[in-house]
Amino acid sequence: xxxxxxxxxxxxxxxxxxxxxxxxxxxxxxxxxxxxxxxxxxxxxxxxxxxxxxxxxxxxxxxxxxxxxxxxxxxxxxxxxxxxxxxxxxxxxxxxxxxxxxxxxxxxxxxxxxxxxxxxxxxxxxxxxxxxxxxxxxxxxxxxxxxxxxxxxxxxxxxxxxxxxxxxxxxxxxxxxxxxxxxxxxxxxxxxxxxxxxxxxxxxxxxxxxxxxxxxxxxxxxxxxxxxxxxxxxxxxxxxxxxxxxxxxxxxxxxxxxxxxxxxxxxxxxxxxxxxxxxxxxxxxxxx
Amino acid sequence: xxxxxxxxxxxxxxxxxxxxxxxxxxxxxxxxxxxxxxxxxxxxxxxxxxxxxxxxxxxxxxxxxxxxxxxxxxxxxxxxxxxxxxxxxxxxxxxxxxxxxxxxxxxxxxxxxxxxxxxxxxxxxxxxxxxxxxxxxxxxxxxxxxxxxxxxxxxxxxxxxxxxxxxxxxxxxxxxxxxxxxxxxxxxxxxxxxxxxxxxxxxxxxxxxxxxxxxxxxxxxxxxxxxxxxxxxxxxxxxxxxxxxxxxxxxxxxxxxxxxxxxxxxxxxxxxxxxxxxxxxxxxxxxxxxxxxxxxxxxxxxxxxxxxxxxxxxxxxxxxxxxxxxxxxxxxxxxxxxxxxxxxxxxxxxx
Numbered sequence: 001x002x003x004x005x006x007x008x009x010x011x012x013x014x015x016x017x018x019x020x021x022x023x024x025x026x027x028x029x030x031x032x033x034x035x036x037x038x039x040x041x042x043x044x045x046x047x048x049x050x051x052x053x054x055x056x057x058x059x060x061x062x063x064x065x066x067x068x069x070x071x072x073x074x075x076x077x078x079x080x081x082x083x084x085x086x087x088x089x090x091x092x093x094x095x096x097x098x099x100x101x102x103x104x105x106x107x108x109x110x111x112x113x114x115x116x117x118x119x120x121x122x123x124x125x126x127x128x129x130x131x132x133x134x135x136x137x138x139x140x141x142x143x144x145x146x147x148x149x150x151x152x153x154x155x156x157x158x159x160x161x162x163x164x165x166x167x168x169x170x171x172x173x174x175x176x177x178x179x180x181x182x183x184x185x186x187x188x189x190x191x192x193x194x195x196x197x198x199x200x201x202x203x204x205x206x207x208x209x210x211x212x213x214x215x216x217x218x219x220x221x222x223x224x225x226x227x228x229x230x231x232x233x234x235x236x237x238x239x240x241x242x243x244x245x246x247x248x249x250x251x252x253x254x255x256x257x258x259x260x261x262x263x264x265x266x267x268x269x270x271x272x273x274x275x276x277x278x279x280x281x282x283x284x285x286x287x288x
Numbered sequence: 289x290x291x292x293x294x295x296x297x298x299x300x301x302x303x304x305x306x307x308x309x310x311x312x313x314x315x316x317x318x319x320x321x322x323x324x325x326x327x328x329x330x331x332x333x334x335x336x337x338x339x340x341x342x343x344x345x346x347x348x349x350x351x352x353x354x355x356x357x358x359x360x361x362x363x364x365x366x367x368x369x370x371x372x373x374x375x376x377x378x379x380x381x382x383x384x385x386x387x388x389x390x391x392x393x394x395x396x397x398x399x400x401x402x403x404x405x406x407x408x409x410x411x412x413x414x415x416x417x418x419x420x421x422x423x424x425x426x427x428x429x430x431x432x433x434x435x436x437x438x439x440x441x442x443x444x445x446x447x448x449x450x451x452x453x454x455x456x457x458x459x460x461x462x463x464x465x466x467x468x469x470x471x472x473x474x475x476x477x478x479x480x481x482x483x484x485x486x487x488x489x490x491x492x493x494x495x496x497x498x499x500x501x502x503x504x505x506x507x508x509x510x511x512x513x514x515x516x517x518x519x520x521x522x523x524x525x526x527x528x529x530x531x532x533x534x535x536x537x538x539x540x541x542x543x544x545x546x547x548x549x550x551x552x553x554x555x556x557x558x559x560x561x562x563x564x565x566x567x568x569x570x571x572x573x574x575x576x577x578x579x580x581x582x583x584x585x586x587x588x589x590x591x592x593x594x595x596x597x598x599x600x601x602x603x604x605x606x607x608x609x610x611x612x613x614x615x616x617x618x619x620x621x622x623x624x625x626x627x628x629x630x631x632x633x634x635x636x637x638x639x
Contacts, residue, residue: 004544018426049469102347111340128574130596131613135358158354219448221577238450259451282525
C-alpha cells in the first residue's frame with residue numbers, strides 16, 4: 001500500500017472520529033444544561049453522573065422560580081428578559097445608525113483620511129473594555145444615564161461599531177458601481193441613491209449585521225455589571241444570572257434554568273438566520 | 289493601526305494621514321482602479337471627497353464620543369491620583385504624577401499577572417485556531433447532516449458567556465460535577481480534581497514529576513472551546529473557495545492527503561490564519577468576562593483585565609486601574625507593531 005492510499009484510508013476514518021468528537025464537545029454542555037434544569041437538586045447530588053432524568057423526577061419548578069417576579073418569591077427573569085431585549089434592540093438601532101454612513105463612505109468613496117479612519121474603527125478593539133469602562137462610567141453618572149437601559153445601549157456602541165463597519169464595508173464593496181451610476185443618471189442624489197438602491201440591495205447584509213449586534217449586546221456582561229449592578233430593576237438576564245449565582249445560596253438546578261432562559265432566545269435567533277450570519281461575518285475571508 | 293489616536297476625534301485627519309492619502313488620491317485618476325472613477329473630471333473627485341467626509345462624520349463623532357474621548361480621559365486619569373468618590377468633582381487637570389505607574393510596575397503581582405495574560409492569550413489563540421482548522425478540514429466535504437453538525441458547532445460561540453461559564457463550573461465541580469464523577473468511574477481517578485481552583489497540579493509521567501497550572505489550562509481549554517467556531521467559520525469559508533483543480537492536479541500526481549494539505553491548502557489558508565491570529569490575540573489579551581466568571585481571577589488565572597476590574601471595584605482606585613489598562617494597551621500595540629513590522633504586510637492589507 002502506498003503512502004497516499006494509507007493516508008487516504010486513515011483520514012477517511014479519522015474524519016468521522018473528529019466529527020463525532022466535535023459534535024460531542026459542542027452539544028454535550030448544552031444537553032447537560034438542559035438536563036440539570038429539569039432535575040430536582042437532590043437528584044443531582046445523589047447521582048451526579050447520570051445522563052437522563054426519570055419521569056418522577058422531572059420538574060419545571062426551577063423555571064417557575066426563575067421566571068416568577070421577585071414580588072411573588074421568584075427571581076424575576078421575565079422582567080430581565082425584556083430589559084435585555086430593550087438594551088439589545090436599542091444597541092442594534094443605534095449602532096446601525098452610526099455605522100451605515102461611515103461604512104458606506106470608507107468602502108465607496110475616496111476622501112482624505114478614509115483609509116486611516118477605516119483602520120481607526122478597527123483599532124477600537126485594541127483597547128480593553130475595562131479601559132473604556134472607567135471614563136464612560138463617570139460620564140454617564142454626570143449626565144444622569146447611570147443605571148439606565150438607554151445608557152447601556154449607548155455604551156454597547158463601543159463594542160459593536162467596529163465589527164458592524166467591517167461587515168457592512170465588505171458588503172458595500174460587492175455592489176457594482178454601475179448600479180449607483182444608473183441611479184445617478186436617473187437624477188437621484190447620492191442620499192437618494194443610498195436610500196433607494198444601495199440599502200435595499202444590502203438588506204441581507206444589514207440583517208446579518210443587526211443580528212450579530214443583537215447577539216453581542218444580548219451576551220454582554222462587563223458593562224451591564226458596571227453600569228447596572230446598583231439598579232436591580234434594570235438588570236439584564238446575563239447580569240441577573242451572575243448576581244443570582246453570587247448571592248444567597250441558590251440551587252444549581254435553578255441556576256441552570258436561568259442559563260437556559262438566557263441561552264434559548266439567542267440560539268433560536270441564530271439558528272433561524274445561521275446561513276445569513278455566517279456569510280455576513282466571513283464575506284471578507286474568502287476573497288483574501 | 290498602531291497610532292489610532294493620531295486621527296483626532298473631531299474628524300480632522302492628522303497632517304501625516306492626509307498627506308499619505310493625498311498621494312493615493314493623486315494616483316487614482318491615472319491608475320484607473322474602478323470603472324467610472326477614471327472618467328470623472330477633477331471636480332467630481334473633489335465632490336466625492338466632500339461627500340465621503342460628510343458621510344463618515346456621524347460615525348466618527350459617535351466613535352469619538354463613546355470610544356476615543358474615554359480613552360483619552362483614561363490616559364489623563366492614569367497620571368492622576370484619582371479615586372472613584374472624588375472623581376466626579378475633579379477637573380481634567382489635577383495633580384500630575386507618575387505615582388500610579390510606579391506602584392503598578394513596583395507591585396510584584398503585576399508582572400506575574402502580565403505573564404499569565406501572555407500565556408493565556410497565546411494558549412487560547414493557538415488552541416482555538418488549531419481546533420478550528422481541524423474542524424474546517426473535517427467538515428469540508430459535504431455529507432448527510434453536515435448542516436446540522438455545522439450549526440451545532442457554532443453553539444459555543446453564540447451562547448452567552450455567563451450561561452456557558454456556569455455550565456463548565458458545574459460540570460467541573462469536585463462535589464457534583466459530571467466530569468469528576470465519570471473520571472472516577474471510567475478513568476479511576478482517586479480524588480476529585482478541582483479544575484478551576486487548583487493553582488498547580490502534580491503529575492507523574494515516566495517517573496518524572498510535573499507541575500501543571502491546572503486552573504489556567506482549564507480556562508485556556510474553555511477559550512479554545514468557546515472560540516474555535518469563529519476560526520472554523522473563516523477557515524471553512526476560505527477552504528471552499530480553493531479551486532478544486534489545484535487539489536485534483538496534486539492528487540493525480542500521487543500526493544498523499546498530508547502532502548496536499550502542506551503544499552496546496554496551507555499556503556492558501558495562511559493569510560486567513562494570520563488574520564485570525566491577530567484578531568484572536570487582540571481579543572484574548574483584553575479578555576475579562578470569561579476568566580472572571582470561571583475563576584474570579586484566582587488560582588493563577590489573574591489576567592491583567594481582571595486585575596483592572598478589581599482595582600476599580602474593590603479598591604475604587606481609578607488611577608491605578610487606568611494605569612494598568614493603559615500599560616496593557618501599550619504592550620498590545622507594541623506586540624502588534626512588532627508583528628506587522630516583521631511579518632504582517634499581507635495581513636494588514638487583508639484587514
